[in-house]
Amino acid sequence: MSGLDIPATIDASAVTDWSDDVDVVVIGFGIGGGCAAVSAAACGARVLVLERAAVAGGTTALAGGHFYLGGGTAVQQATGHPDSAEEMYSYLVAMSREPEHDKIRAYCEGSVEHFDWLEDLGVHFERSYYPDKAVIQPGTEGLMYTGNEKVWPYSDLAVAAPRGHKVPVPGDTQGAALVIELLLKRAAELGVGVRYETGATHLILDDGAVAGVTWKHFGDTGAVRARAVVIAAGGFVMNSDMVAAYTPKLAEKPFVLGSTYDDGLGIRLGMSAGGATKHMDQAFITAPVYPPSVLLTGIIVNKLGQRFVAEDSYHSRTSGFVMDQPDSAAFLIVDEAHLQRPNFPLIKFIDGWETLQEMESALGIPAGNLVDTLNRYNENAAKGQDPDFHKQPEFLAPQDKGPWAAFDLSLGKALYSGFTVGGLATDVDGRVLREDGHAIAGLYAAGACASTLAQDGKGYSSGTQLGAGSFFGRRAGAHAARAVASAKTV
Template identity: 70%
Template sequence: MKAELPDVVAASTVDEWTDEVDVVVVGCGVSGGSAAVEAATAGARVLVLERAAVAGGTSSMAGGHFYLGGGTAVQKATGHEDSAEEMEKYLLAISKEPEPEKIHAYCQGSVEHFEWLEALGFEFERTYYPEKAVIQPGTQGLMFTGNEKVWPFCEQAIPAPRGHKVPVKGDTGGAGMVVDLLVKRLADLGTEVRYETGARNLVVDEHGEIVGVRWKRLQDTGFIKAKAVIIAAGGFVMNETMVAEFVPEMAEKPYTLGSTYDDGLGIRLGASVGGGLKHMDEPFVTAPIYPPSILITGLAVNKEGRRFVSEDSYHSRTSAFVLEQPDAVAYLIVDESHMEMPDIPLVPFIDGWETIGEMESALGIPEGNLQASMDRYNEYAARGEDPDFGKRPNWLAPQDKGPWAAFDMSLGKAIYAGFTMGGLATSVDGEVLTESGTAIPGLYAAGAGAANLAQDGKGYASGTQLGEGSFFGRRAGRHAAAR
């Protein structure tokens, strides 16, 4: 790693400890809060350090989807059958380098985790949003937030909606309510959250065990002795050096989705004591072409006028394919009968043309290429088929009624946003692992600072960050408390 790693402090050099606890949790977002609640519930003395003046971190900026399945109360109430086995098949299918043990645990424990979240003091609405959208416009409790119905995944696992949304309207802030409830539960458990206080270094004893942290608050600093440290300090999207090294495609044009504290410090703390890194080159990047969903019936083509993805894919899957096209240039083409202007034009409208030939000339597409793509698409769409990319029949419609419109999906023209999905390698119980797979005694990680479960940007589903962050945060809390 090119970014500077924090120094490691030898326990023998510490003259005085300001605090002595069982578990220190670094960060108080959804993953850190869940870890702290579970550790404290198990009887451990827990102290939470939070660099910001308030809890939440990037979690509070999220829309509030938790990816859960296996037959939750919301799935049952809305008539959607699901099983842990089908959920597991799906997550294995979308993962480029799957971690079967972690995926199995997450799917088998999903219903219990759903119930644990509701026991914090809220209820997912027992309603379903059937349209294709980035997030529900209201407080509907369930929707499809991934590629479950997209080919080839729909043939590898029985599709089921698993995006459970916290009952808060809007694109952001939904998870903040969960963080507030976690903080309230910590107060009930007598656990302190120490704000504006960050962990700066890990303390290691002569046996290589993590036995504490050095903290800093304004000009004050000191050491906390602990039997376990849980890092839940976010990703690295705000660290220019790390972004340039691992995900350079995010270095310039996309907007970053993260908070000030997504600077990779937690990842660097883990790496400073030998923690391995995984999936650091995998970003989540997206510029959604929907809503309105009618635009999905159109064709996505590259600068050569050729299709390259099934347009009914989840928005980040489509976007990930755009970034692989020549010069990251792509256009969405629709005819007059399927044209509708987006409410939020993240993918800007370019213009309309009376003929495909005029569009080819204006966009610089080689003559005849777009026309050939259009003719082939329309021929099969009329039969409800897409032999090239497996687009589902309900999103197929011939685009044969001119004039035709084009939207610009190109990087630098469309408004892309993204975050990082790589982080520290962890066990099923959140233990930080070395490159060789050995657990570092006393060190745990969860949330955006740990390698993402659905680590492939083409397979990511909204809700896996909050879902797995809280789920594996809980496991880390339990395991750490047992020390």
């Protein structure tokens, strides 16, 4: 069986025995599914969650714990970083390949309320700020810049503000696991049923509307009657067939960010009912060159010796542009005065050379190209300028103190990791849409199997997946519950 196969749907009339009868069934208990489940239950719906793994969490449990939130959250206010929904909206629109304005508007205008909801859940973000350029703050600081807000041209399009709110867990992994624990506690309080090691296998349809799902638990099978189904089963980074078909660059790097069950089944279940997909050819792929941030004073060039991105960009934006270069090859060049080795090197140190001409020859860069590029950069940097890519002044410094060192950012050489961002097309309330834009009755999607704010790596900000997954998961669960309640009164 191919990993591209679309599961068959089952007609409700063919089901003779229902194992359960609920209002809303949720497929998957990650951030999207967990928020959908508790929100539906809070609206009075009877909710059942089917989770293929033995525990809740999915890929969320592996995340560092950033939520991209803004508009004037309590942490932003406490740390002296004014923000507004309008400036946040302007930034996210500018960063999107194909901005879905209604989703971005809802997310920005609802961001402060969503922050408050997370804190009511039990996530108490520290009222502190981490000022350095990092992938994730090493401590428990509650706020940092996690995107391209200060990077040109976006710094000219919206007033910059830090929006990466971190769950107060030290380090760079598993911070979001705390949120899953809190969601499980809230789900139990609301009477949500959670069935582990139980995977959804097919959608059940009744005259085109979703009427439930079939499930498998080891050797046992059954069917759940449900008036709404929320698919929150993750992305497809673990499905080699889908990766090869949609995002082949992901097949060329050493490891991926995902759980065993990020196999695209949720997306394919949605497609089986007629759901359309968006941005399936896009992925978040990254090998951060920082920290230390001093390396960003250097230049990043392709195999032709040409700069192609502002070096102070958010790491997945830089990496996204590396993917676009000839042979997906690039090098970071720094002089002796600005050379520091990363503590956790994801980019490969190649060597050092006494002259730029020797470096050009060793790296296979056409003679004179790197010399010309670095001379131009140094001349402008000495004036505090970067007319080509407008790098922030704090990261501008002439690289004229030889010898010079090179790091390899090339795909297959640097330690790239990544995940998929494409998924089912949804509306602002999480309803799965057909190609013609009409919603499929009773079918919702949230989290990594739905296309919401994250559309590619170049426009990504850390916290987008957890932020959008939780926010639109809540909307999907609440809308599903209201739709079921409304149908019952008819």
